[in-house]
Structure formats: structure tokens, C-alpha cells
Amino acid sequence: MVVTSARLYEEEKVLEALNPKLRQLLIERGFKELTEPQLRAIPLIIEGKNVLLIAPTGTGKTEAALLPILSEMLSLKDEGIKLLYITPLRALNRDLLDRIKWWADKLGLKVGVRHGDTEQRERYRQSRDPPDILITTPETFQAILSGRVLRKHLRHVKWVIVDEVHELAEDKRGVQLSLALERLRYIRGGDVQVIGLSATVGSPEEVAKFLVGNSRDFKVVKVDLRRGMKLKVVFPKPNAIDAKLAERIYVHPEVAARLRYIKEIISKKRAVLVFTNTRSMAEILASRFKVWDSTFPISVHHGSLSKLSRESAEEGLKVGDLRGLVCTSSLELGIDVGRVDLVIQYMSPRQVTRLVQRVGRAGHKIGLTAEGIIITSDEEDTLEAMVIARRALKGHLEPIKIPEKPYDVLCHQIVALFQLKNKWKLKEILELYSKAYPYKDLTESNLIRLISYMHERYPRLAWFGKEDHVVLKPRRVRAIYEYFFSNLSMIPEEKQYLVIDTNSGNAVGILDESFVAEYGEPGVKFVFRGSLWRIKSIEGDRIYVVPVDDPTGAIPSWIGEEIPVPFEVANEVGKIKSLIEELANEEEELIKVLSAHYPIDRRHLKRILKPYLNHVRRGYPLPTDRRVVLESHGNYVILYTHLGTLGNRALARLLADYLAKRLGTSVGVQQDAYAIILQSPTKLDPLELKDALINLTKYEPLEVLLRSVTKLGLFKRRLIHVARRFGAISKDVDYSSIGLRKLVEMFRGSVIYEEALKEFISKDVNLEVVKDFLNKLKKGELELVVNEAEDLTPLSELTLRRISQRLEVVAPERMERLILEATKARLLSEVRTFLCLDCRDWYEDLKVSDFLQYLKCPKCGSKRIGILREGREFLDRITSKKWRNLSRKEKEALSRAKALAELIEKYGAPAVVAGVARNLTIKQIESICRKYSELNDGFYLEIINAEREALKRKYW
Incomplete structure (x- = not known):
């Protein structure tokens, strides 16, 4: 970078505004010059402005916000918390503490971290001697605002930094935070300065308003350093080597080609992040690498793993023990994993913002190029990835939509006001909370409706005088506190369902609520862990299934986790297909x-264009952004439309309801961003579907959807989530125990029903896109064609092949071997804390495969080695107490560790491996060790069966 005299002068001016102690520390910390975000943000923060700072990862955003605040803080004499640093993830708190503590220690300031796992001792210390800077999460901030002692310390807060603000702005966690900030202002009796930090924001002005509140001034500092993001889309072609590898690891050759390509890249780099779109895919991908080569330095990272596993993976990449991490959105944010050379996106990222955020983790230094490769799975996936990559390079991010005045969040925050005083006027509440941007349009009648519900329900959450508009704290104080503290988190608790093979009685695994809500009906076929199943019945939290052979119409079990593809992306894919048709004879x-x-590059393009060109050249109509195509295959009709995930989901529901009424039989639907597949017990006529589409143009989509919404599992899921947030039903209630009709009858006409409907319409479907689609169809701006080909067209061949390969079904005879190899790889890769219970001087976080080389304490030689899941920090705390005055949790963990140590001393390696299996009791582990003295196939099969039984026991 060339440093001009003008820039030097600007930097001098900024530095002069900082306290001299800080200027000295900048030199000590190794700052040679301030970054662009720091030059532009520091003066504004010193002036007291609210600031939203948007800048790439690794450009010093944290210091840009922190340095001017520390500078001002040094002149303050009062006690109490002065800066609140709010992050969406606990894991970010850990990294930030180390980073902020360096500056704070040098300046004589105190820093604390507060979250759900903070020990009671530390909480007590913070209450007695509050830190100057408190790092916390939105949920813990709620709890702190409610505590009598800590609330007093919050009166001194002058600054709030919200990190990764984009992660909060689009959901109800963020809405809850915006109201909590208004409560903070009320407590302090004045305003606070708010600084938001983010690497990617699609709607900067909107997010800034969300951050600071309604009608307050702010400045947006957007620093586009143009680190030269470099992207390429790759569609690996399988070769003879891949065919052999596919046989060995039981996958399609196309999958083997992708694995080989990833391995070749990682082998040439120091550190690579491989992002997948779902936890399931991350697990599958990492497992396949382990089955292929157990020594390959790659691991997995996602939110469902234990803290120890995640931290071990992060540290492994940072220090160079690992060269690759397969991860999900858990690593999109700024968790420190050291320098990343390259980001691989496995399959289309589905959204532009996701891709930009993920690829931004590469380079991670000013001036370095952020390099990313998207590895695609099929032709349609490649077209989608091409569009997303182009839009990312142009900076066309999806806009952020902030939820509009959600009633469930407001109900919770009205109850929070009773912790400040017992009596409120309605206008006081309206004036206070309408300052929060999500509630800018909150009216008195909205508020009366909500508080009337809070008054009329049992137990009451508020007492409301309808004549004088006074809102009082109810007498049953215990009920409102239970409601408040059990609903601190706005993240819906996703229930899990045990899947049981009816024929064998074996536990197959766990399905998430999101999948069950949309597809959990008897008769539905789905793929789970490489095998095909059909749902026979659902009883409580158990799903009984039977194995099937035919994959047609089967749904991937991880589809509930999928990120929706926006209409703009799907529509551009349609435009590419239009161009393919136009230039079909000029390849x-x-x-x-x-x-x-x-x-x-041309090589990959030539390959993906082939099926589309064949389709056009054979005279078949190709679906495009201007043409809708219908094709029939057996009991299925495929409707090709480019409306994106939420648009096609809405249209699919409208069509299914219309056809069911017209035909007098149920019509099953599934969809992706480009096609809707409809299935009926009797053969569906595509002309019938064409008529249905034409007839739907006569109606308002919302009215049609509202008539059938109460039949939809997705709406039921939203209704249960909202009712839980209102405290109207227990958090343990599942779908099968409450019939949808009964649930609807309970809440119809209430604020709960209204809020659930609002959430469903804004999150699960896109009615605006469907409305526009039907209008264009009505005006003749869209061509509607029925393809009456008797044989499979190249397009339908591609669609069916996509479904087959996407499902990645494994032949039953190979499945047992694959499960065996995957279980071996998983158990040997598990990370645990190993502890010598004789000398107590040695404990270390290790992979099981590494510890098997020791099988004894490296310090004293003892074989009494205990195993803990909790990690080194847990043992550090125990050691600091000299193993005395232990909590119940600490005693239980050590008790199991001691029991395992006895088995390890007696049985060696089998006890170590069985000791890290899932949910096994000490008794089960000992039983397995008695049968097997070595780690052979029989041993691992025994563990597989024991884990299945343990899973059943957990849900019984």
C-alpha cells in the first residue's frame, strides 16, 4: 500500500484524538498504521455518533470500535459497567476476551464475560466488583437487566457495541435486543452510544435504524477494501481413479470426484475451510474423508458438537495440526481459527450473503485476496452457483428484512418492565417501546389488543384497566417470573424425533422438528443416512418407518435445515436457460x-450445458424465466418454475389444495427452487394441472393460502413456537400430542394465531413472488407449456438423476460396512480430556487415536487415566480449587472419569474407545470390554448396537 502525505496527516489527526497511553500501546501492539475502517470510524465514535461499521473480516473492526471508547473511558472516574460488548455467539466471547483483555490490563481496566455457563463464583464477583467492560450475549443481557444488583451497575453504561449485527437484525433475537436497549436507556435515564460491527450487510440503512432505534441519528461507515475476492465454480468430472475410490468408500463416482478434488486442494494449502449448508452434510463429508484416509488432517465443526470438539478443531487449524475444517455457519462469524488460505463451498451456497460471509474468512488480512471455490454436485447446482458467484463479485447482497412488531417478543418485554416498577400507563409503554425500530409502527390499538390478552389469560401476565389504561403487575408474581426467565431466548427449541425401523426394532437415528413439520406424514418416503425409508406412523416423539427400494419421490432428511434460494437467484438461472435455448445451435x-x-471455465461449462442443449435440440421446450413447463411421469407431474424456494413452496401448497378439492383425493407435493413435484394415488393429468394454474390466476394468493394454512405442518410448527414464546403451551409439547385442528381452535382470533400467521408468511413462503407469477400468467407474459413426450426427456432424466445422486442412497449390502467404517473413524477421531487420576499433574485434550499410542500417563506412567467431555478449562477450575468444594456437575463428571479409569487400567484400548461412544453407561462399556480384548470389527459392531439401544432408551 502506498502511503500518501494526505493519509499520514489524516492518521496523525486520528491518533492525536486518542489518549497518549493508547498511542503508546498501539506501538507496543505492533500497529504500523491504522486501517481504513479505523481511520474513518474512530473520529465519529469520539464525536459520540452512533455508528454502523461495515468492513471485511480481518480489517481491525474491533479495534476501530474499542480504541476510541477506551480512550474516553480513561477519563471516567465512576464505578460500574461502562461498555457492553454484545455478540451473538458464546464462542466469540472467548476470542474477544483475550483480545480486549490485552488492552484493558495495560490500561488498568477490568473486563468480564457473562453468559449462561458463567460460574456462580464469577457472577457473585461481578455483582460486588463490576468490570468496566462486560462481554455478553443478547440472552444474558436480558437476565442482567433483570438482576437487582447488576441493573444498578448498568446505570453507568455509556457505550454498547453489537458485533456481527447482521446475524441478529433479521430475527426475533435482534428484536428482543432492540427492546432491551430501550429498557437500558430507561434505566440510565438517558441515551447510550451504539456501535454495530459487520462484514456483510445487505441493507445498511435499515440495519443501522434497527441498531440505534427509531428517529435517532447514525452514521454508516462502509469500507469496501475490494480485497479482490476471487471466486470460481468447479464441477469435478469423475475418472477411473474416482470409480475405484467410489467402490472403496461406498459412494457414487461423482461424489468420489468431489472428495478427491477437495483433498488435492487441502494438501496444497496450509489451512482451508470447507463450508456445507447443513450439519448433516458436514458430518457426512467429514466422515467420508475419515473412512477414505483416517490420517488425513481434516475435522468437522458445527453448532451441535460439544464445546471441547469445536475448540479442539479451531485450535488444530490455528496451530497447523489440521489443514482443513468441514464446517457450517458456525464458522461464518469471526471465531479465530488463524489464517485461512482458501474457502471451499461444498455445493451451491444458495444465497449471496452466505457466500460473501464465508469466503471473507479467507485471506483475513488487509491486502490479501479472499479466495473461494464452489464445488457443485450437478448441472442445476452449477448454474445456481454461477449466478450466486457473479452476484457476490458485483456486491449484490440479499436485503435484510427486520421482523415487524412481533407480539411474542413484545409480550415478554412488557413483563420485563414489571422488574422496574409495578404500575405503568399504557402510553408510557407505547412511548418507550415504539422508539425501537421494529416497533416504529406500533399503535395504541395494537398494544391494547396484546395487553388485553395478557390480562385475560391464566395465569395473568399483566393486569389491565381498560378504562384508565393502567397496566399493573399481577399478584401471582411467581408465574410471571417463571414465564420471563424460561423465555429469555427467542431461538425456537427444535424438538427431535427418534426414528425406529418397525421390522427390526432398531433405532435408525434422530430427525429434526423442521423436517417432521413439513414432511412428517404416514406414506412419505425419505432418505436417512444413505437408506430409503417410508413413514408408517408417528407416535409421540417416535417415528416408525419401514425400508423401501424405490427412491422416486423420496426427500433428503436434511432438507428441513436447508437455506432458501431467493427468487432473484432462481430467476437468473431461468435467464441463463433462456440464453441456452437462444444459442443452442451456436455452442x-x-x-x-x-x-x-x-x-x-469453458471445460466445466461445456459439461453442464450438455443435457440442456440435448433437450432443446430434440425439440423439447426448456423451462426459462419466461416459460413454465409441465411434464408427466407415472403418478408424478413436474412443474418447472423459477420462483426460488419460498415462491415454489407457496405455489406448491396452493396447487395441492386446489387439486385435492377438485379431484377429491390428497395430493402430495415437494419442491426446490426450480421445480414442483406433485403426486397423487391416481395418475395426475398435466392438463389438469395446467387448468389449475389458470384458475388460480382468478384469486388472491393470500386468500387461497389462508383457507388451507391450518392444514400445513409448517404453520403448525410456527403456531407451536409462538405459543411456547407466549408461555401458552409447555415447551415439551410435540406435534403428535396436539392435533392441528385443536391447536387452531385454541388460538384462532388471538394475538398468538396472528403472530404465527405473520411469521409463517414472512419466513416460510413468498406470496409476493407467487402473486407476480400468477399476474404474468394471466396477462400472457409467461408461456405455459405441457410437454407431452412419452419417454423421459433429457431434462427429466437430469431431474431424476439429480434426485438419486442428491439422496446418495447406498445399496443395503454395502450399508453395514459403511456404518462400520464410519463408526470406527468417528470414535478414533473423538476429542476428549484425558486425566491421570494418580498423579493429577497430567491432563490434556487429545484425539482418541493419539491417546491409544500412550495408554498411560506420560508423567508418572500410571494407567489409571480418566476421560472427560468437559475440556481443559473445566479441569483448570477443579485444580484451582485443589479438588475441594466441587459443584454437583464437577463431582458427577469426575465420578464417571474415575469409573472409566478403572476400566482403562483393566482393559486398555477397548475401554478407551467404548468410553467415548454415545450415551453408553459404565455397565455397558464394561460388558463390551469383557467380550472383546482388541479393536476388531466385532468390537465396533457391538458398539453400534449398544449406541442404537442407548438412543432408544433416551426416548423411551
């Missing part, structure tokens, strides 16, 4: 045009 020109606009 070289087509490749030239596409390669000029999209980051993909």
Missing part, C-alpha cells in the same frame, strides 16, 4: 458469452 458463442459473465 461456442454460448460458452464464450457465459464464461465472460460468470466465474467458471
Whole structure:
């Protein structure tokens, strides 16, 4: 970077505004110059402005916000918390503490961290001697605001920093935070200065308003350092080597080709992040690498793993023990994993913002290029990835939509006001909370409706005088406190369901609530862990299934986790198909045009274009952004539309309801961003579907959907989540124990029903897109074509092949071997804390495979080695107490560790491996060790069966 005299002068001015102690520390910390975000943000923060700072990862955003605040803080004499630093993830708190503590220690300031796992001793210390800077999460901030002692310390807060603000702005966690900030202002009797930090924001002005509140001034500092993001889309072609590898690890050759490509890249780099779109896919991908080569330095990272496993993976990449991490959105945010050379996105990222956020983790230093590769799974996936990559390079991010005045959050925060005083006027509450941006349009009648519900329900959450508009704290204080503290988190608790093979009685695994809500009905076929199943019945939290052979119409079990593809992306894919049709007889020109606009080379383009070109050249109509195509195959009709995930989901529900009424039989639907598949017990006529589409143009989509919404599992899921947040039903209630009709009858006409409907319409479907689609169909701006080909067209072949490969079904005869190899790889890769219970001087976080090389304490030689899941920090605390005055949790963990140590001393390696299996009791572990003295196939099969039984026991 060339440093001009003007820039030097600007930097001097900024530095002069900082306290001299800080200027000295900048030199000590190794700052040679301030970064662009720091130069632009520091003066504004010193002036007292509210600031939203948007800048790439690794450009010093934290210091840009922190340095001017520390500078001002040094002149303050009063006690109490002065800066609240709020992050969406606990894991970020850990990294931030180390980073902020360096500055604070040098300046004589105190820093604390507060979250759900903070020990009672530390909480007590913070109450007696509050830190100057408190790092916390939105949920813990709620709890702190409610505590009598800590609330007094919050009166001194002058600054609030909200990190990764984009992660909060779009959901109810963020809405809850915006109201909590208004309560903080009320407690202090004045305003606070708010600084938001983010690497990617699609709607900066909107997010800034969300951050600071309604009608307050702010400045947006957007620093586009143009680190030269470099992207390319790759569609690996399988070769003879891949065919052999596929046989060995029981996958399709196409999957083997992708694995080989990833392994080749990682082998040439120091540190690579491999992002997947779901936890399930992250587990599958990491497992396949372990089955292929157990020594390959790659691990997995996602939110469902234990803290120890995640931290071990982060540290492994940072220090170089690992060269690759397969991860999900858990590593999109700024968790420190050291320098990342390259980001691989496995399959299309589905959204532009996701891709930009993920690829932004690479380079992680000013001036370095952020490099990313998208590895795609099929032709449609490749077209989608091409569009997303182009939009990312142009900076076309999806806009952020802030929820509009959600009633469930407001109900919770009205109850929170009773912790400040017992009596409120309605206008006081309206004036206070309408300052929060999500509630800018909150009216008195909205508020009366909500508080009337809080008054009329049992137990009451508020007492409301309808004549004088006074809101009082109810007499049953215990009920409102139970409600408040059990609903601190706005993140819906996703119930899990045990899947049981009816024929064998074996536990197959666990399905998430999101999948069960949309697809959990008898007769539905789905793929789970490489096998095909059909749902026979659902009883409580157990799903009984039977194995099937035919994959047609089967749904991937991880589809509930999927990120929705926006309409804009799907529509551009349709435009590419339109161009393919236009230049079908000029293939070289087509490749030239596409390669000029999209980051993909000619070789990959030529391969993905082949099925589409074949389709057009054989005279079949190709679905595009201007043409809708219907095709029939057996009992299925495929409707090809480019409306995106939420648009097609809405249209699919409208069609299914219309056809069911017209035909007098149920119609099953599934959809992705580009097609809707409809199935009926009797053969569906595509002309019938064409008529249905034409007839739907006569109606308002919302009215049609509202008539059938109460039949939809997705709406039921929203209704249960909202009712839980209102405290109207228990958090343990599942779908099968409450019939949808009964649930609807209970809440119809209430604020609960209204809020659930609002959430469903804004999150699960896109009615605006459908409305526009139907209008264009009505005006003749969209062509509607029925393809009456008797044989499979190239497009339908591609669609069916996509479904088959996407499901990645494994032949039953190979499945047992694959499960065996995957279980071996998983158990040997598990990370635990190993502890010598004789000398107590040695404890270390290790992979099981590494410890098996020791099998004894490296310090004293003892074989009495205990195993803990909790990690080194847990043992550090125990050691600091000299193993005395232990909590119940600490005693229980040590008791199990001691029992395992006895088995390890007696049986050796089998006890170590069985000791890290899932949910096994000490008795089960000993039983397995008695049968097997070595780690052979029989041993691992015994563990597989024991884990299945343990899973059943957990849900019985």
C-alpha cells in the first residue's frame, strides 16, 4: 500500500484524538498504521455518533470500535459497567476476551464475560466488583437487566457495541435486543452510544435504524477494501481413479470426484475451510474423508458438537495440526481459527450473503485476496452457483428484512418492565417501546389488543384497566417470573424425533422438528443416512418407518435445515436457460458469452450445458424465466418454475389444495427452487394441472393460502413456537400430542394465531413472488407449456438423476460396512480430556487415536487415566480449587472419569474407545470390554448396537 502525505496527516489527526497511553500501546501492539475502517470510524465514535461499521473480516473492526471508547473511558472516574460488548455467539466471547483483555490490563481496566455457563463464583464477583467492560450475549443481557444488583451497575453504561449485527437484525433475537436497549436507556435515564460491527450487510440503512432505534441519528461507515475476492465454480468430472475410490468408500463416482478434488486442494494449502449448508452434510463429508484416509488432517465443526470438539478443531487449524475444517455457519462469524488460505463451498451456497460471509474468512488480512471455490454436485447446482458467484463479485447482497412488531417478543418485554416498577400507563409503554425500530409502527390499538390478552389469560401476565389504561403487575408474581426467565431466548427449541425401523426394532437415528413439520406424514418416503425409508406412523416423539427400494419421490432428511434460494437467484438461472435455448445451435458463442459473465471455465461449462442443449435440440421446450413447463411421469407431474424456494413452496401448497378439492383425493407435493413435484394415488393429468394454474390466476394468493394454512405442518410448527414464546403451551409439547385442528381452535382470533400467521408468511413462503407469477400468467407474459413426450426427456432424466445422486442412497449390502467404517473413524477421531487420576499433574485434550499410542500417563506412567467431555478449562477450575468444594456437575463428571479409569487400567484400548461412544453407561462399556480384548470389527459392531439401544432408551 502506498502511503500518501494526505493519509499520514489524516492518521496523525486520528491518533492525536486518542489518549497518549493508547498511542503508546498501539506501538507496543505492533500497529504500523491504522486501517481504513479505523481511520474513518474512530473520529465519529469520539464525536459520540452512533455508528454502523461495515468492513471485511480481518480489517481491525474491533479495534476501530474499542480504541476510541477506551480512550474516553480513561477519563471516567465512576464505578460500574461502562461498555457492553454484545455478540451473538458464546464462542466469540472467548476470542474477544483475550483480545480486549490485552488492552484493558495495560490500561488498568477490568473486563468480564457473562453468559449462561458463567460460574456462580464469577457472577457473585461481578455483582460486588463490576468490570468496566462486560462481554455478553443478547440472552444474558436480558437476565442482567433483570438482576437487582447488576441493573444498578448498568446505570453507568455509556457505550454498547453489537458485533456481527447482521446475524441478529433479521430475527426475533435482534428484536428482543432492540427492546432491551430501550429498557437500558430507561434505566440510565438517558441515551447510550451504539456501535454495530459487520462484514456483510445487505441493507445498511435499515440495519443501522434497527441498531440505534427509531428517529435517532447514525452514521454508516462502509469500507469496501475490494480485497479482490476471487471466486470460481468447479464441477469435478469423475475418472477411473474416482470409480475405484467410489467402490472403496461406498459412494457414487461423482461424489468420489468431489472428495478427491477437495483433498488435492487441502494438501496444497496450509489451512482451508470447507463450508456445507447443513450439519448433516458436514458430518457426512467429514466422515467420508475419515473412512477414505483416517490420517488425513481434516475435522468437522458445527453448532451441535460439544464445546471441547469445536475448540479442539479451531485450535488444530490455528496451530497447523489440521489443514482443513468441514464446517457450517458456525464458522461464518469471526471465531479465530488463524489464517485461512482458501474457502471451499461444498455445493451451491444458495444465497449471496452466505457466500460473501464465508469466503471473507479467507485471506483475513488487509491486502490479501479472499479466495473461494464452489464445488457443485450437478448441472442445476452449477448454474445456481454461477449466478450466486457473479452476484457476490458485483456486491449484490440479499436485503435484510427486520421482523415487524412481533407480539411474542413484545409480550415478554412488557413483563420485563414489571422488574422496574409495578404500575405503568399504557402510553408510557407505547412511548418507550415504539422508539425501537421494529416497533416504529406500533399503535395504541395494537398494544391494547396484546395487553388485553395478557390480562385475560391464566395465569395473568399483566393486569389491565381498560378504562384508565393502567397496566399493573399481577399478584401471582411467581408465574410471571417463571414465564420471563424460561423465555429469555427467542431461538425456537427444535424438538427431535427418534426414528425406529418397525421390522427390526432398531433405532435408525434422530430427525429434526423442521423436517417432521413439513414432511412428517404416514406414506412419505425419505432418505436417512444413505437408506430409503417410508413413514408408517408417528407416535409421540417416535417415528416408525419401514425400508423401501424405490427412491422416486423420496426427500433428503436434511432438507428441513436447508437455506432458501431467493427468487432473484432462481430467476437468473431461468435467464441463463433462456440464453441456452437462444444459442443452442451456436455452442461456442454460448460458452464464450457465459464464461465472460460468470466465474467458471469453458471445460466445466461445456459439461453442464450438455443435457440442456440435448433437450432443446430434440425439440423439447426448456423451462426459462419466461416459460413454465409441465411434464408427466407415472403418478408424478413436474412443474418447472423459477420462483426460488419460498415462491415454489407457496405455489406448491396452493396447487395441492386446489387439486385435492377438485379431484377429491390428497395430493402430495415437494419442491426446490426450480421445480414442483406433485403426486397423487391416481395418475395426475398435466392438463389438469395446467387448468389449475389458470384458475388460480382468478384469486388472491393470500386468500387461497389462508383457507388451507391450518392444514400445513409448517404453520403448525410456527403456531407451536409462538405459543411456547407466549408461555401458552409447555415447551415439551410435540406435534403428535396436539392435533392441528385443536391447536387452531385454541388460538384462532388471538394475538398468538396472528403472530404465527405473520411469521409463517414472512419466513416460510413468498406470496409476493407467487402473486407476480400468477399476474404474468394471466396477462400472457409467461408461456405455459405441457410437454407431452412419452419417454423421459433429457431434462427429466437430469431431474431424476439429480434426485438419486442428491439422496446418495447406498445399496443395503454395502450399508453395514459403511456404518462400520464410519463408526470406527468417528470414535478414533473423538476429542476428549484425558486425566491421570494418580498423579493429577497430567491432563490434556487429545484425539482418541493419539491417546491409544500412550495408554498411560506420560508423567508418572500410571494407567489409571480418566476421560472427560468437559475440556481443559473445566479441569483448570477443579485444580484451582485443589479438588475441594466441587459443584454437583464437577463431582458427577469426575465420578464417571474415575469409573472409566478403572476400566482403562483393566482393559486398555477397548475401554478407551467404548468410553467415548454415545450415551453408553459404565455397565455397558464394561460388558463390551469383557467380550472383546482388541479393536476388531466385532468390537465396533457391538458398539453400534449398544449406541442404537442407548438412543432408544433416551426416548423411551
